[in-house]
Amino acid sequence: MPSSSPLSVQPPPQNDQHHLQTVLDSARPFLRGDLESIDEKLPSLVAVLRSVGAGECWHKHGSFLDHLVDTYRILKLWKAQDSVCLCGLFHSAYSNSYVNLAIFDPSTGRDVVAKLVGEAAERLIHLFCVVPRQSLIHDDLLFHYSETELLEHLKFSEISVRNAKERGVFDGEEGWRKKLNCVLPSDGVVVKHIKNGEDVKVSRRLVAVFLMMTMADFSDQIFGFQDALFENYNGRLEFKGNNVAGGLWPGDGKPGLWMNSISRMGALYSLIVREEEIFVEERKRACGDHDHDHDHDQRDDEDLELVIPPVFENCTKILDAGDQIVARDLYWEAVCDVSKRGLERTEELLLRCVEKNPFVGEPHVVLGQVYLGKMMFEEAEREAEKGLRLILEWGSPWDKRMSWEGWVAWARVLVMKAKEKSWPQTAWGILNLGLVK
Template identity: 70%
Template structure:
């Protein structure tokens, strides 16, 4: 049993106190968006809204929104008002990862304590408990695999440094590409595209084992996200290209001409 899971003297662990101060166990009261009437929202529904917001941000946001809201610090606080920003901007990956990693941490703690509540009731009655429908306990809070199952928070500063290193590598390339991409991955290991680009660097140099390793990691992360971080091409495009890299790495072959690169393809 996890240490501190049940505390008979009524004292809660520190993280549970903080969580209940942020999202009370009984849920929250909000105003209806149209009528202004009070609406009670259970904590599990709050968690669902958090998860849907994470999904919305990662699907929609890229560098343009950073310009629009002056997101220079990478915390995505929507504090700026640069309504003259021109779409689509320079196409850089957006600085939204810190924001949704913090959301994911809250989501994970909610899911964790909701399970504790059920186990506490089960402990008292000694048998399986019926889900409390008023608390929406029939809704399962599934942990997504991103950010190590939402157990890690990517610091805003690391996010910015990693994005800029990646951008320099893919836009300028050259002999520094490997170093730049490795540094980018060290700062932000949670997205797939830097691994994919690094895999191509290794393929070009004939370093097939390293290429395979990084293509596998990049593909795994892309599939976990279900959307691209670098939105200059589609998620499907990234997945298809990574599969090409992985296949070539396993075959230990890579084109040595520009026409050979152009003719790369993958037939299912």
């Protein structure tokens, strides 16, 4: 067993153009439906899911099959390891604490699924389906931290990791570490199986993986419909409401108010990763290169990689709940009332929107089109590229009235036209757009 555990390593700084090309290259197989180049088994796995009816099952933003494939795509673009991505592809296939979607019988179908995805991925899938995820992620973890506390702990934890790696300083009494070990001990937690009530041991790394998977899961499926259903008017996604009569699907299509919640999940995930980095460094210094000396000290699931999603500036920022609401409403006013407001007012609304919420791409893309209409080509290129990069990094759309693929294609059209310094001046010219290079 290696002397250090798989952990995320932050990529070196890249210029914007190079980074944009890199994320586009990663996304292109998904855009072209070239699933075999992503994983040679992927086409057959999707076919199996389709054959057992996943495409017939309703899911919040379409079909269950669409959601499973989308979740896989997000995790793959976030560089998660294969077993985690495959867990995303089958993540509710036995049903779970959120949804009734048992397309495989957990009492008879586990061997079938294991033969499809491998035992490591099937174990993750099964655990994901039997743990009480709402209480584990929200009640037992997320709701124990205020936003101020999370931000302070992110700052202190960065210093702690640097001190550990550069100076060999390991202070387990630091406030942020004591708090984290209080809510999520280093040896994991025990939860109750949602169906039979038996104890289920969940390692810390597995909790972290499920936290990241929940970020991907929520980003793909939550839009305004759920806000109405749970009366999420403060934007904190606390699931306190119960507006069954008013939560009419699909609602008005507004972007959902989920970003504050998963930005907090991302911050908490970063704290777990940093604590694990310190643990690995401390053990490495104590044991040197002699792996056998610390075999007895191995913890569960150390082969699970903890990669940092690229969203919210690599999970180091939290979007204020109020800013999230203001930004969403500014965007909605801009895109829905442009004929009444005019381009100048629309530009103003979108600029205020991206100031309040700089973490989503669609407002930048729309702003890019506004600038193209005003023949402001440099500004259009800047905004369209920024929007394209963000949408590619998310792997899912924020404005779910259009697909992720549609937003990527449109943003690329805008970038191309901005570089060409041309934009149609007729309605037929707009309809003629489509080719991207």
